[in-house]
Amino acid sequence: MASILFGQRNLCVFPLRRHILDEVYQHGPYNCTIQRRWKKPVDSARTRLEGRTRDHKLDKLMIQLKNLRLALDLHELISQQRNKYASLQLLSRWRHEVGLNIEIGAFLKKYPHIFDIYVHPIKRNECCKVTPKMSELIAQEDAAIRENELAIAKRLKKLLMLSKDGTLNMHALWLVRRELGLPDDYRCSILPNHQSDFSLSSPDTLTLITRDENLAVADVEEWRAKEYTEKWLAESETKYAFPINFPTGFKIEKGFRGKLGNWQRLPYTKAYEKNELHPIRNIERLEKRIVGILHELLSLTIEKMIPLERLSHFRKPFEMEVNLRELILKHPGIFYISTKGSTQTVLLRESYSKGCLVHPNPVYNDVVALMKWTVHFGFLRSTIRKADASNGRLLASLAEAAFLTGLEKNSWNPDAIVFNSWQQYGTHILATLMRWLHLQSPGKTLRYLSESKGCACMRWRRLGLASDFSVKNRMSDL
Template sequence: MLGSLFSSHKVRTSESLKGVILQSVSSPLSEDFIGFGPFNLNTQKRWKKPVVTARTRLEDRTRDLRLDKLMSQLKRLKMIIKLQELMLNRRGPYVSLQLLSRWKNIVGLNVGPGVFVQKYPHIFQIFKHPLNRSLCCKVTPKMLNLIEDEAKVIKESELLAVQCLKKLLMMSTRGMLHIHALRLIRRELGLPEDFRDSILLKYPDDFRLVDLETVALVSRNENLAVAEVEKWREKEYKEKWLSEFETRYAFQINFPTGFKIEKGFREKLKNWQRLPYLKPYEKKDVIRVNTCGGVERFEKRAVGILHELLSLTIEKMVEVERLAHFRRDFGMEINIRELLLEHPGIFYISTKGNTETVFLREAYCKGCLIDPNPIYTVRRKMLDLLLLGCRNTRKLQPQNEMKDGHNNMVCNAVGEGPIDGDWVIPILECVDDKKDGGDPHDTNNTCEKDLNEL
């Protein structure tokens, strides 16, 4: 009797222990986790399959160090340009460092603006105010000349900007674009700040405003309906004597250094290069997956549109978030970020500067644009001033002269523009004339004459 009770208790204990082991194995994240041992060697454990998303692809992509370095430099240049715009919008030619500290969050600086501007003496000049002796800052003449040159070059390139806008409207499905989307990439396209009034309203034969935020194309120009990739295909066909079957729908591929080519990748890429698709400037009433001939052809059409859009920009790069504003107008109902990550030989996404920026890989070599344009050349000179930092400052005004506090030197540092206290200078000149041996009785008359002239 006792033996049977003991055996039944032993069976229950073993069954309960077995249930605990199986429960712990089936849920490895539970608190009572028991590792594999001699009692559960034959128990199968299932591992979750890793999820592949756009975020994981972005983290696992092959990095291009030169483009990442360029993007980090351009981030600082954007901060400087934003700071300059705030400074130049003021009445006078200079602002105090106390006022600069209020713009820290607007510009997006992690350090104080006073510390930031001291790092770039070729762009900002710091001096003491002649009256309240507070530190002030202004833009150097070199940088002001480059800002004027950029505005001048943009104005001279007005016809090219008109062609660029016409091409964008020709790529759209309905021949219309939202002005808000164009305003977001205004600087990338080389458009003036008031392009709505200075370009869209100036050329009524080319553009028509449907409403305040929509522009439509008046007439198509088939001479402009040639994509940049088609010019490259013609060049490859003539110079390298490749077959038309290989180059008719191909794109220029340029993988970053260290890119790992997996098994079967070359064959997939070769088939994708031969895949026909609806080109960006080909007109069709409705753009859908079925009408384009499948998902792959639909995606390849989106690749062609993004490639042409980046080719029309000044620096061949655009922020990924701003590209999303063109999805509906261009008929690209697809995840743009995932599409860009699937083609690392054509596009590269850089995450430097707290933003995701896509580069056209074929347009860059060693971190510089292969075919520069006048606007890019001026902006590159601005970047060169930034990269100088505190080097080559011998040509600038020595720091000890800036700290003397003489009124004449300070007024020269302030530059053009009236300031309170200019009457102090002629009084000092009267005192100097008296010391030099002039007639002391004529001092008051001279001072009164100078004051009347002021």
């Protein structure tokens, strides 16, 4: 009956929407347009990466580290010059080699504490050199690396013990030298001092000579022992468990906790154990072993992070021949992939708290000291404390002017600071001067000359001027 009613001859009974039925019969009732609505959504590593829960504090850290790397690359280029300076015209040619997507002059002026821009007295062109304070901080970092030679050798030894046959390609080691805290000349400065532990069997292969079983203890094993003794947990709950720390806003679906508990209790061959002794035929146990190897590899780095693309050089020697990005995205409580900083970087979540490393080391402390000099204060614009400079205290007005000049990227925001001090002091000079400082002069600092007199001095060197403002107020006015 239905075939007769909806036949092609009886379509005149339904004059409305006849053209729609014609298209259906012309291309078939299951054409591509109709099937597209019923298509199952794609679930891949790329879609999971785009839909993951973001950790904004770690993303902000990666942006700061990117700016630090750019500044260090420019420092290296400038230091290679004969007189330790370079013209802005020459630096602009190296802009793309360093990775800058803005003008070189705009980048250098963001960091006046790192780069000193001046006019050459003879050539009369703008040149740039690194400030003495920045050079001192970089020298301190190099000295910290040299002083930790034994720790570096221990780290290299554990890294070779993770590999299948105790060997690593020198090119792969060179790519992660900064993450491991190795000096650039480690091949000449460190390896010859530890010939009983390492050997270069070929020019491009580093081989471990002696295996130290005392070092075959993963970082997660120490965490498990601490959890077992301090929190009185059952051995079955901690023997194969990993520390879990989900980002803020992570959505826990129904049944997720049960699956996570079963995965935590799943036994596996640990990182420093040979896989040949305990062959794994279960895919879940194999993936958990790879998670353990990745966890230990990140624990051996200085900043507990490593670029995702460089992990591909360790897939074969560490027997991690799976899709690493997909595996990492399966465990958001252990790892985090940040796409900030023009690259995808894997971070160990348990090692960070509020965007800072929980257990820093001397080399990391020097990196943090360098990073503080490259923080672009424009990112703090929405979080700074708003203040009124016309509250009747001249010293507070000068302090706010000096403070907000760096934070507001040399742009006057009336909501942040009000320049109507003439209403309080009866003069337009101070208001005009503060506005000029705020708009025109970058790099101002506020100094306390002495607490007894309570004086404040604001100095700037924009046009070769120098001015001191001394006010006999109490320091509590700040």
